[in-house]
Structure formats: structure tokens, C-alpha cells
Amino acid sequence: xxxxxxxxxxxxxxxxxxxxxxxxxxxxxxxxxxxxxxxxxxxxxxxxxxxxxxxxxxxxxxxxxxxxxxxxxxxxxxxxxxxxxxxxxxxxxxxxxxxxxxxxxxxxxxxxxxxxxxxxxxxx
Amino acid sequence: xxxxxxxxxxxxxxxxxxxxxxxxxxxxxxxxxxxxxxxxxxxxxxxxxxxxxxxxxxxxxxxxxxxxxxxxxxxxxxxxxxxxxxxxxxxxxxxxxxxxxxxxxxxxxxxxxxxxxxxxxxxxxxxxxxxxxxxxxxxxxxxxxxxxxxxxxxxxxxxxxxxxxxxxxxxxxxxxxxxxxxxxxxxxxxxxxxxxxxxxxxxxxxxxxxxxxxxxxxxxxxxxxxxxxxxxxxxxxxxxxxxxxxxxxxxxxxxxxxxxxxxxxxxxxxxxxxxxxxxxxxxxx
Numbered sequence: 435x436x437x438x439x440x441x442x443x444x445x446x447x448x449x450x451x452x453x454x455x456x457x458x459x460x461x462x463x464x465x466x467x468x469x470x471x472x473x474x475x476x477x478x479x480x481x482x483x484x485x486x487x488x489x490x491x492x493x494x495x496x497x498x499x500x501x502x503x504x505x506x507x508x509x510x511x512x513x514x515x516x517x518x519x520x521x522x523x524x525x526x527x528x529x530x531x532x533x534x535x536x537x538x539x540x541x542x543x544x545x546x547x548x549x550x551x552x553x554x555x556x557x558x
Numbered sequence: 559x560x561x562x563x564x565x566x567x568x569x570x571x572x573x574x575x576x577x578x579x580x581x582x583x584x585x586x587x588x589x590x591x592x593x594x595x596x597x598x599x600x601x602x603x604x605x606x607x608x609x610x611x612x613x614x615x616x617x618x619x620x621x622x623x624x625x626x627x628x629x630x631x632x633x634x635x636x637x638x639x640x641x642x643x644x645x646x647x648x649x650x651x652x653x654x655x656x657x658x659x660x661x662x663x664x665x666x667x668x669x670x671x672x673x674x675x676x677x678x679x680x681x682x683x684x685x686x687x688x689x690x691x692x693x694x695x696x697x698x699x700x701x702x703x704x705x706x707x708x709x710x711x712x713x714x715x716x717x718x719x720x721x722x723x724x725x726x727x728x729x730x731x732x733x734x735x736x737x738x739x740x741x742x743x744x745x746x747x748x749x750x751x752x753x754x755x756x757x758x759x760x761x762x763x764x765x766x767x768x769x770x771x772x773x774x775x776x777x778x779x780x781x782x783x784x785x786x787x788x789x790x791x792x793x794x795x796x797x798x799x800x801x802x803x804x805x806x807x808x809x810x811x812x813x814x815x816x817x818x819x820x821x822x823x824x825x826x827x828x829x830x831x832x833x834x835x836x837x838x839x840x841x842x843x
Contacts, residue, residue, distance in 0.1 A: 440692070444715050447708045450639070457633035468624050472801055475794045479571075494786045509790035514783065516797055517617060519624045520776040523769075527638055538703055542642050549649040550773060553656065553780030 456530045460523060467519045474512030481505035495554075521550045562604065563791075574604060574792065575799040582622055582803025584823050585743075587810060592622045592800055593742040594675055598830035601668070602837070606792060608664040608671075613782035614793045615741030616656070616775045618800045622743070623772025625804035635765040637707050640720070640758065643699070644751070645770055647727045648734035649777040655738025656781035665838050671740045672835035679828050681746040688759045691719040699723040709759040718759050726756040738778030743771035 452460075481487075482505025489506065495514075501507045528543035563570040577599045578592075585592035593615040600611040659667055688711070696706050700720040707718050729751035733744040745767045752763035782788050 440717065443717055444708050447704075447706055447717065448715075450704050452633045452636070452638055454633075460633070461628065464624050464627050468621065468628060468801060471621075472798055475790075475798055478790070479794055479798075483568075489789075489791050492786060495783045495788075498790070506790050509794040510788075513617060513788065513790060513793050513797055516624065517620050517776055517779045517783065520620060520772040523627075524642070524773065527642065536704075539639060539642065542646060542703075546642055546645050546649055546773065549646065549653065550777045551780060553653050553777060553782075554784050556653075556657070556781060556784050 452527075452530065456526070460526055463522060463526060464519055467515060467522060471512045471516035471519075474515060475509050476512075478505045478508030478510075478512060481508060521547055524550065570604070571795045574600070574795040577603070578618065578796040578799025579803040581618070582625065582800035582805075583807040583810075584803075585622055586626055586804045586807030587823070592618050592804070593740070594678065594827050595830070596796065596800075597671060597741050598675075598827075598834050600792070602830065602833060608667050609659060609787055610789050610792060612659055612667065612671075612739070612741035613656075613779070613787040614789070614796050616737065616782065617779045617788060617793050618796050619737070619741070619743045619775035620772050620779060621797050621800045622804045623768055623775065625801045626768050626808045627772070628805060629808045635709075635762050636769050637705070637758065637762055637766045638769065639703055640705050640707075640752065640756070641766045641769045641773075643703060643705070643723075644727060644730045644748070645773045648730040648737070648748070648770060648774045651731045651734025652738035652774045652778035653781055655735040655740075656778040657738075658735070659739040659741075660781070660785055660787065667739070668834055668838040672831045672838070674736055674740055674742070675831040675834075676828065678742065678744075678746050679824055679831070681750060682824070688718075688753070689757045690716070691721060691757045692717040694719045694721070696720075707758065707762055709762055711759075716759075718757060718762075721757045722755045726751045729755060734774055734777075737771070737774045738781070743775065745771050 485505060487505050495510065498507050498510045502511065524543050524547045528540050531539040531543060578596065581592035581595040581599065584595060596615040596618055597611045600606040600614065601608055696719050700706055700723055705720045705723065708715050709718060729747065733747040733751065736742055736747060737744040748767040748770055749763045752758040752766060753760045
């Protein structure tokens with residue numbers, strides 16, 4: 435590969451990087467999700483101590499969440515919100531690839547998003 | 559519920575919080591991931607059941623990855639195309655790993671954990687050198703999905719043509735099972751797959767691996783949420799502690815001399831791994 439074509443190839447590959455605007459959107463979204471998640475966990479913790487809540491014997495997700503706004507339920511909601519951050523990140527990347535018309539990468543991103551959620555639908 | 563949690567719940571929460579801050583800080587500083595300290599710490603010092611510790615640690619890995627992504631300047635280096643592609647295998651394997659952890663005995667899980675932890679430490683000690691692949695043609699999946707990348711080397715910007723993508727995908731299967739089953743980030747296995755097998759530059763591999771560990775851990779965590787293994791009383795303080803620890807570690811990584819510090823922390827993790835193995839084998843009480 436000569437110098438000129440190598441330079442062209444470098445420029446082409448750099449253009450494939452995540453653009454600054456989407457990068458900022460991603461960072462803002464992650465900060466919002468993580469901070470909200472931590473705030474919910476702290477609020478849940480304080481409420482559970484304040485009300486002298488007895489720790490749930492069974493940590494079944496739906497059962498705990500049905501007891502909102504209990505302390506343990508708020509904590510669980512916060513943890514769940516933190517856990518879906520990579521899922522939200524993947525969807526954001528999927529929309530970026532869709533805007534660029536890269537169908538294969540959109541499919542890969544959506545497939546990954548489905549895999550990430552698949553654990554929630556496993557039968558006990 | 560263990561003795562300390564029953565007799566002095568506030569002290570228990572405070573100590574778990576302290577362990578999590580340290581795990582997040584050390585994990586992001588030396589690149590071993592918080593799980594390497596969290597799981598042995600929760601099991602050995604707080605008497606948390608192995609499966610609960612694994613589930614908590616896996617959730618903590620999600621928070622560690624997100625906390626590192628909150629620090630700006632990483633997007634330009636992250637190869638999201640490679641990350642997403644490899645995560646298809648790693649994510650699915652993590653689900654399998656989490657289900658396996660739920661099914662096998664706690665003692666067996668502890669033995670596997672100790673062995674894998676020691677192997678991970680050994681992996682993290684290897685020397686990293688980038689291979690020049692700029693003159694090779696772009697082939698297969700790397701060409702179809704535009705996986706090749708550019709990074710600044712000694713002579714300016716350099717092209718890296720990715721090789722052996724199917725082999726990289728297979729190694730991701732192992733990394734995913736390790737992550738889901740043992741609550742580890744398995745970052746060193748992922749970096750091994752990307753830099754040694756696929757010839758991606760080391761720095762890009764490390765940053766991309768940070769994006770990936772979050773996705774792998776999220777897939778495994780979903781299983782633990784569904785199966786009721788996540789205890790909010792333990793995972794709550796861990797999540798709150800790990801975020802500032804990981805942010806501080808990510809910020810400090812370029813500001814302090816890491817060589818001797820890294821050696822100290824690697825020794826601590828090794829001792830904990832050996833201690834865990836001896837305990838489960840009945841050599842130590």
C-alpha cells in the first residue's frame with residue numbers, strides 16, 4: 435500500500451469512529467442512569483433503616499418490586515436501573531448505526547440487546 | 559443472614575461499602591476488575607454465600623464499566639464494532655455461565671473461582687506488544703463489518719488489520735462463561751482475545767474490553783435477578799461503593815506510578831485466591 439492510499443484508508447477508518455455528538459449523548463445517558471440508580475439505592479437504604487424493615491426472605495424480583503415504595507423495593511429498582519445501562523448503551527449505538535445505514539451492525543446491536551434481556555425470561 | 563449482619567447491620571453495611579470502594583478503585587486501577595476482590599472479600603470476611611457473592615459481584619461489574627464510561631475521552635479509542643460483535647457470543651455465554659453457577663454446588667464454584675482467579679492474575683502479568691498488520695489485506699468478517707482500526711503508534715497513525723475473528727469469537731465464549739459463572743469481568747481474557755488473537759492494539763483492546771465487560775455482566779445479572787439471587791441488602795451498598803471507587807481509579811490511572819502498586823495488589827488478589835482454595839479444601843478454617 436503506497437503512502438497516499440494508506441492516508442486515504444486511515445481517514446476512512448477514522449470516519450468509522452463514534453462521532454463526538456453521539457459520544458456525548460452516550461456519556462450523558464450513562465451519567466443520568468448511574469446517578470439515578472445510586473440515588474434510588476441510597477433512598478431505599480435510608481427508608482428501609484428508618485422504617486426498621488425486615489429484610490425480604492425471598493429475593494424474587496417481581497415480588498420485591500410489587501412492594502414499592504418499600505426500601506428494599508426502591509433499592510432493587512435502583513439496582514435494576516443500573517443493570518440496564520449497557521442495554522441502553524447498545525440501543526443508542528444501534529440508532530447511530532441505523533443513521534449511518536449500516537444494517538449489519540444494527541442487527542448485531544439489536545441481537546445483543548435481546549441477549550442481554552433474555553435472562554429475565556428464564557423459567558424458574 | 560450472617561452473624562455480623564444480624565448483630566450490627568450498620569457496621570456490616572459500612573464495611574461492605576468500604577470493601578466495594580476499594581474493589582472499584584483497585585479494580586479500575588490495575589485492570590483486574592472489581593470482582594477479583596469483591597467475591598473473596600464477601601465470602602471470606604463477611605460470610606456471604608458464594609452464589610450471592612457471585613451475583614452481587616457481577617452486578618458490580620456492570621456499575622464499574624458504567625462508572626469508567628462516565629469519564630470522558632474513551633470513545634475515540636473504543637472499537638464499538640468489535641465490541642458489539644464479540645459480545646454476541648460473550649453475552650450468550652454469560653447467560654449460560656450464570657445458569658451454571660445457579661446449578662452447581664457452592665464448594666465447586668469456590669474451587670473454580672480460585673483457580674480462574676489465579677489464572678487471570680497470571681494473564682494480567684504478560685507483556686503487551688502490538689503487532690504491525692498494516693500491510694496485510696482486510697479479510698472476512700473484519701472487511702464486511704469494517705472492524706479494522708487506527709491507533710497512534712511510534713510513527714504516527716497506524717492501521718491495524720484485524721485477524722482471526724472467528725478465534726476471537728470462540729475465546730469470548732470462555733470469557734462469557736467465566737464472567738457469568740464467577741462474577742468476574744474477565745477483562746484480561748477479553749483483552750487476550752482481542753490483542754493476541756485478533757491483533758488489535760493493546761490500548762484499544764483495553765478500552766473496548768471495558769465497554770464489553772458491562773454488557774457481558776448485564777446479560778448474566780438478568781439471570782440472577784430473575785432467579786432471586788440478588789439480595790438488595792448486600793448488592794445495594796456494593797453498588798453505591800463501587801461507583802466512586804471506579805471513577806477515582808479511572809482518574810488516578812494516568813496520574814500515579816503503577817508498577818509497584820500493581821504488584822502489591824496482584825499479591826493481595828493472589829493471597830485471597832489461595833486462601834479461598836485452602837478454605838474450601840478444608841486445609842484452612
